[in-house]
Amino acid sequence: MGQIILWIVNIMTNNTESDVIIETKNVTRTFWMGEVEVRALRGVSLKIKRGEFVAIMGSSGSGKSTFLNQLGLLDIPTSGTVIIDSVDTSKMSEKEKGEFRLHNLGYVFQDYALLPELSAIENVYLPLVMQGKRKKEYQRAASTLLTAVGLEDRLNQFPSKMSGGQQQRVSIARALAHKPRVLFADEPCANLDSVASRQILELFKKFNKEEGQTIVMVTHEDWHVEYVDRIIRLKDGVLE
Ligand SMILES: Nc1ncnc2c1ncn2[C@@H]1O[C@H](COP(=O)(O)OP(=O)(O)OP(=O)(O)O)[C@@H](O)[C@H]1O
Ligand SMILES: [Mg+2]
Numbered sequence: 416m417g418q419i420i421l422w423i424v425n426i427m428t429n430n431t432e433s434d435v436i437i438e439t440k441n442v443t444r445t446f447w448m449g450e451v452e453v454r455a456l457r458g459v460s461l462k463i464k465r466g467e468f469v470a471i472m473g474s475s476g477s478g479k480s481t482f483l484n485q486l487g488l489l490d491i492p493t494s495g496t497v498i499i500d501s502v503d504t505s506k507m508s509e510k511e512k513g514e515f516r517l518h519n520l521g522y523v524f525q526d527y528a529l530l531p532e533l534s535a536i537e538n539v540y541l542p543l544v545m546q547g548k549r550k551k552e553y554q555r556a557a558s559t560l561l562t563a564v565g566l567e568d569r570l571n572q573f574p575s576k577m578s579g580g581q582q583q584r585v586s587i588a589r590a591l592a593h594k595p596r597v598l599f600a601d602e603p604c605a606n607l608d609s610v611a612s613r614q615i616l617e618l619f620k621k622f623n624k625e626e627g628q629t630i631v632m633v634t635h636e637d638w639h640v641e642y643v644d645r646i647i648r649l650k651d652g653v654l655e
Contacts, residue, residue, distance in 0.1 A: 436597060436629050437463040437486055442495035444481050444652075455481040457652040458495070468623040468630045470640060473649035479633045480601050482649060486631060487520055487599040488512050500596055517546060521590030523600040527582040529574040529589075535561060536570040539589045546593060553592075560588035564618055580611030587618055591628070598622075600632040604639070616642045 444456040455478045463469055463486075471479045484490035485497055488504055496505045499519070507515065522528075529538045536557045543553035561570055564584040574582050583603060590598055600619070604612035620642050622628040632643070640646055648655040 434464050435462045436465040436467075436500055437631075438498040439485065440496045440498070442482070442485050442492045442497060444478075444485060444490065445493045455652050456485070456492070459649075459652075459654055460495075461647065461654065463629065463631065466623070466627045466629055467645060468619065468643045469632070469645045469647055470643040471631065471633045471647045471649065472635070472640075473655070475635075477649040478652040479649055481652075483599055483601050483631065483633050487522060487597075488516055489522075517542065518593065519596045521593070521595035521598045523583070523586050523590050523598065523603045525602045525605040527574070527579070527586045529582055529585055531574050534571045534573055535566060535577070535585045535588075538574070538585055539592050542589065543592055556592045557588070560592045561585070563622075564588045565614075578611070579607050580614055583607065583611070583615055584618065587615070591622060595628075597629045597631060600630065602633050602635065604634070604636070612636075612639075 438461070440460050442456055442459045443454070446453040446455055459478075459482060471483060473479050481490070485492050488497070488499075492505075496503055498504065499515075502515070504512065504515070530541070533541065536554070539557035539560055540553040543556055548556070558567070558570060561567060564587055566581060566584055566588070569577065569581065574585065577585070587603075590600075598619075603619075604615050607615065616639060619628075619630055619632065623630055632639075
């Protein structure tokens, strides 16, 4: 009896396909600099589970950003496939990928990438406007997210009047306002001091735990690992 229950539990917990939100199969990316070939990724196969918070680590030049860009459909692999939520993205046209990114994926960058001429709330709702959401809906979503990141009293402030940590929190609100299936972050704390970095990591952790948000974050910092579920290490373009 015990064996049978174990077997059923095993089947239930190992039925990975629906659990898996991202799968890469032998992804490579080669850059050409004139005659010189740079093999930034040399065949990376892995699975990331729905609701996981993973860190991609490795020394400078190991291929972290290149890999994140493949996962986030910001670049095209030289060979191999990236499957997101059972969708084989290698079969998509550029236009389909653009649509998929807008509706399903969120991004946080090292330099915040906010539009300086827009206020915090306008930065956050711009992608929702592009998605064709109605005014009431996008205003509500943007102010809810800005409140969740602790900026409820700065809705109308411009990025130039904010600290780096505050700007990064606006960019997190923007990345999450449309409830993306996956949030990608490339060294989100690289320009922040340790206090502001902790606030950003705490926020990621909160969205991961409370909303089940899947997060893939590139980081250099060893102390960041205490926040994540799993570390993916790259070395010279392969998994270590
Ligand atoms: N657009 C590009 N053209 C040519 N080579 C590139 C390009 N992008 C990345 N590379 C090269 O690919 C390799 C991996 O770069 P990548 O930016 O992915 O590393 P990284 O691990 O993110 O490094 P860092 O920690 O410094 O950000 C490096 O040798 C880099 O010089
Ligand atoms: Mg990088």
